[in-house]
Amino acid sequence: MSSVQQNVSAEEWQARVDLAAAYRIVAYYGWDDLVFTHISARVPGPEHHFLINPYGMMFDEVTASSLVKVDINGEKVMQSDYETNPAGFIIHSAVHESRDDARCVMHLHTIEGIAVSTLKDGLQAYSQQSLFALSSLSYHEYEGIALNPEEKVRLVADLGDTSFMILRNHGLLTCGSSVAEAFTAMFLLQRACEIQLKAQATGQAMIKISDQILAGIQAQAKQVTRSAGGSLAWPGILRKLDRVNPGYAN
Template sequence: MEIPSVKHLVSEQEWALRVDLAACYRLVAAYGWSDLVFTHISARVPGPEHHFLINPYGLMFDEITASSLVKVDQQCNKMIASPFPVNPAGFVIHSAVHEAREDVQCVLHTHTRAGVAVSAQKCGVLAISQQSTFVLASLAYHDYEGVAFREDEKPRLQADMGRANFLMLRNHGLLVAGKSIADAFLSMYTFEAACQIQISAQAGGELTQINPQIVQGVAEAMRVQTGGMGGAFVWPSLIRKLERSDQSYKL
């Protein structure tokens, strides 16, 4: 699919953001977290205008490029002409988080089998793995209200999420909010792993719970693990992994 470059239409800062966001879409596809065309990753464009980048609805995640990403305002109006639509349901969820959380640059939402499975369990995320401790340190829940295309759901979603960085959408899937695209990707990697481990562990014998005090100290553990860099610690290696297979995301 031939998509004209928009590099000459945007600032250097926005172009760098577009490249990173397109890379994130490709990595989500590579790790098997995509759901055909039905989930989204959004990123706030730097500046006072409150513009956002989101996927062109209808493209598979492994097709998305820096130029194909659609720039919209808070009302979902396109800021640069694009032949692609934006999914209203996806935009409602993402715009709700961006609107309430100025500290968030990137919102990543998935419908993986393990994520939806745990979201349907009354117990939610159990403290049974190292991965779960990182999630439980900043986890909130939002009850299912049907396909999220109604604006009136936004205040309830915002209230439920609060300042949490991990949000379990009951009977729906997983959502993370990151200060950067790299942070959001690492958070989703951890969230997804915690859910996969939980579903696998529940198929075996009695589960061993982690001491709650360990969860309380997990922020320091994460800082040590990543040298204080968060997602930026692993992002360059992820980009190298992606570039070994396909560099077209940068177009």
């Protein structure tokens, strides 16, 4: 048992294991951007404390013990040999601070996500996967590198109560009540972007899903996005990691 595990609650340790697994599965799918994006998770309990990756560590290296515990301002609240990227926590703290239901926030710079974020019309209803995202999707205009705390107010206003966000010219963001839910949302959003770009690249006329079908899903947005298979798929993801990249639970 690691020294960190000995000094945290069982609930926090489980959150650490799940978050470390999320970093590694993101790396497995090739969605990481060296060390320059983040996934954060709230520590269970009354304190507003959060876990985030050590700055400079590659996603496929992250472990439960190496995650850094910080407060809402990004300041360390538990001794750690690792530092964090305060600028990287600006986006995450904005969401966590305003959305108690956002227990996990995932922000990625995937190639396909950024490509769709540059399209004027953004994500379109071209696939079944896109409907999950479009049922609860928001956009945030690019304001430069996220270093300005004042941007938090505008980002929160744009996010509203949605679970999926496209950051214009920047990337993708999802939030969920658990690591599993946030990851599943990102999987669907990323897959929708990949499908759209591949279809658009053919240059052929595209069939769009009807507004009537989309409206029906949007009317049930919370039920749809929260039954998207997060908790069902997560144990299988952990088993995959145990085969291809074990050690995240250390």
